[in-house]
Amino acid sequence: MKRRKWINTMAAAFAALCVAGTATAFAQEKIKAATTIGMVADLVKQVGGDRVAVDQLMGPGVDPHLYKPTSGDAARLSKADVIFYSGLMLEGRMGDLFAKLARAGKPVYPTTESVPESQLLEPEEFEGHYDPHLWFDVSLWAQTVPTIIKGLSEVDPSGKDTYEKNGADLLARLAKLDEWCKETAAQLPEAKRILVTSHDAYNYFGRAYGFKVVGLQGVSTVSEAALADMASLVDFIKDQKVKAIFVETSVNPAAIKRVAEDAGVKIGGELFSDAMGEPGEKKGGFDVGTYEGMVRYNLTTIVNALK
Ligand SMILES: [Zn+2]
Numbered sequence: 122m123k124r125r126k127w128i129n130t131m132a133a134a135f136a137a138l139c140v141a142g143t144a145t146a147f148a149q150e151k152i153k154a155a156t157t158i159g160m161v162a163d164l165v166k167q168v169g170g171d172r173v174a175v176d177q178l179m180g181p182g183v184d185p186h187l188y189k190p191t192s193g194d195a196a197r198l199s200k201a202d203v204i205f206y207s208g209l210m211l212e213g214r215m216g217d218l219f220a221k222l223a224r225a226g227k228p229v230y231p232t233t234e235s236v237p238e239s240q241l242l243e244p245e246e247f248e249g250h251y252d253p254h255l256w257f258d259v260s261l262w263a264q265t266v267p268t269i270i271k272g273l274s275e276v277d278p279s280g281k282d283t284y285e286k287n288g289a290d291l292l293a294r295l296a297k298l299d300e301w302c303k304e305t306a307a308q309l310p311e312a313k314r315i316l317v318t319s320h321d322a323y324n325y326f327g328r329a330y331g332f333k334v335v336g337l338q339g340v341s342t343v344s345e346a347a348l349a350d351m352a353s354l355v356d357f358i359k360d361q362k363v364k365a366i367f368v369e370t371s372v373n374p375a376a377i378k379r380v381a382e383d384a385g386v387k388i389g390g391e392l393f394s395d396a397m398g399e400p401g402e403k404k405g406g407f408d409v410g411t412y413e414g415m416v417r418y419n420l421t422t423i424v425n426a427l428k
Contacts, residue, residue, distance in 0.1 A: 152277045155201035157212050158185050159397035160256040161232055161265075163412040165205050167291045168269045172280045176201065179212075181399050181410075184371045189214045198222055203276045205269060208233040209241070211253035211395075230272040232265035240264075242324050254395070257326030259299040259416060263292055298413055299329075305420050306330035313427050317358060317366035319377045322394035330420070337376055351380055358384040365389030365426035371396040389426025392419050 151174040156162040162177035169175065178194055179185055185207070190198075195218060198204055206212050206219060208231025223229040233255055240261060241251040256262040270288040274281040306314065314332040316323055321336035335357060337350055358366065358380070365387050368374035371394055381388050398409030405421060408414035 152203065152273065152280070153201045154273070155198050155204045157188075157206040157215065158183075158395065159410075160262065160412050160415075161205050161207050163397070164232070164262075164266060164291065165269055165273075168266065168284055168287045169273055170283060170287050172277060172283060173273060179396065181396055181402075182371050183396050185212050185395050187214070188212060190218050194218075199227070201227070203227075203272050204229045205232050205272060207231065207253060207255075209251045209253035209255075228272060228276055230268050232268045235266075235268040235271075236261060236264045242328070244321065244324060246321065252321070252324050254322040255325055256412070257323055257416070257419070258329035259295055259302055260329065261325055262412075263295040263299070266292055266295075294413070298416060302330055302416065302420055305424055306332070309424055309427055313364070315361055315363050315427070316423060317354065317363060317377075317380075318392060318394070319367075319369050319372040319374070320394065322369070332423075337380065338372070351376065351383070354380050355384045358386055363427075367392045367423070367426070369394040370398075387426075390422040392422060 152169065152172055153176065154165050154169060154173050155176045155178065156165055157177075158179050159177060159181070162175050165173065166175045176197055178190075178197065179188055198218065199222065204219070204222065204227060206215065206229075210216070212219075219229050233253070236255065238251075241255075243249070244252050255265070266288050270284045273284045277284075311331065314330075315335070316327065316332045317335045317337075319336065320338040321334065323332070323334045323336070326332065327334035335354065337354060357363075363384075363386060366377060366381055366384075367389050368377050368391050370391055374391075378388065393409060393415045397412065397415045398404060400410040401408065402410045405418050407418035407421070409418050
């Protein structure tokens with residue numbers, strides 16, 4: 122009887138040791154998620170929480186349309202457990218690499234795949250392709266969250282409940298942010314809601330929050346601004362009595378500065394378009410190294426300059 126009790130005690134202790142060992146391994150080995158732009162990385166961090174380490178390839182000021190992967194990037198991507206990118210040809214020069222990794226069996230997800238096509242814009246300038254700049258309509262960007270939950274749960278099934286809970290919390294925060302955007306935009310009379318910038322990164326923003334959006338370079342930054350576009354943009358600004366126009370952090374400001382000079386208007390500020398700020402960077406009182414801070418900073422800058 123005594124001996125049997127001892128065996129039971131030892132068995133329980135051994136079992137406890139095994140559980141502790143598993144927990145330690147879990148705490149140390151996070152799921153490695155590789156991402157492209159900051160707006161994707163931020164959402165993956167929020168859904169992944171403590172279980173996921175996020176590696177972001179494209180930092181502040183980087184233009185994803187022009188970004189060409191280095192051999193170092195290929196190595197980083199192949200080390201990842203799962204890859205999330207924005208898609209809709211935003212990261213145009215990385216397409217071949219993503220396809221290659223997917224063929225080799227790597228889980229690769231364009232986060233925009235869970236956004237219904239009926240909600241996407243197809244501007245003429247983009248010649249039959251969808252506009253990829255979804256993040257400035259917060260309600261649209263929120264629809265990428267299900268892809269992130271799905272992707273993380275597939276590579277880490279035991280974290281599924283955590284990812285679903287974190288995802289639900291994130292969606293609630295994004296719904297509040299979207300509400301704030303609508304209220305803040307409504308501070309400007311409709312006639313003043315005209316946004317002139319370097320490239321058409323704000324079409325979804327315009328549709329969501331009631332702005333007429335005019336860009337100088339079209340949807341992608343690949344093409345240089347043409348002179349004829351500049352002249353007609355100057356006329357438009359004068360006709361509409363636009364008070365300010367904007368430069369972007371990830372696009373060369375030379376052309377838009379010339380337009381401002383020719384039209385006799387001020388530069389209303391530097392907006393984030395295809396890249397966020399440095400981690401922890403404060404601009405206008407907002408943490409522009411986060412998706413939420415960037416959205417709040419942009420809209421506040423626009424509304425203050427056009428008032
Ligand atoms: Zn762009």
